[in-house]
Amino acid sequence: MLIIKHLLVLFLLLCISHGLQAQEKTVKGSLFEGVVVAGYVDQGSYLTCTGPAIKYNCAPKASILLGLLPSLKIKEDKVEEAKPRNSWVTPTLGFGITAVLKHIAIQLPAFYTAKTSTADGKWKLGIGVGYKF
Known part of the structure; x- marks a missing residue:
């Protein structure tokens, strides 16, 4: 049992160190990044910004986000x-998926x-359409 705990701690440290390395690859000159969708x-209608999400980059200018949507x-x-x-x-909090291609975003939220x-x-x-800054 002690070995499993040590392996788990080692795995978590490895994940954190990999995440820290990924943070070093930031885009210079970008003040902020966000998506606004209506x-x-x-x-009825909604206006939302993407909140905390898991982001997967599919291509240089395409990504998919799965996360929370403050709206x-x-x-x-x-x-x-x-x-x-x-x-x-x-005000409400939603959950959903947002696909971004260049600066156009398409969102499938659930409230x-x-x-x-x-x-x-x-x-x-x-369903909504928006713009990525």
Whole structure:
């Protein structure tokens, strides 16, 4: 059991050192990198930026990101007259995949809609197009 623990620690140190070497290969002159996407989900729209993600570079100017999507959902709450309504812009956190080719991004997000008194909570899929800075 002690040998397995030592091998696990050695493996983790190897992964960390490999990650540190990868960080040295940064692009000079780039102030920041990010993707902004607007799209459609659940009979409304959303505006999102890519958050923490796992990124795979497919080609020199193409990549795929799988991760969290901090977002603003824009949707009018359809309720009866004189009933309380939600705000038409709500912050939310989504999860999804983003494909980037040069500066064009295509995103397939999933957002969770919480349970209400009339509907069950569900994951809603969407689609969006954006721009990579």
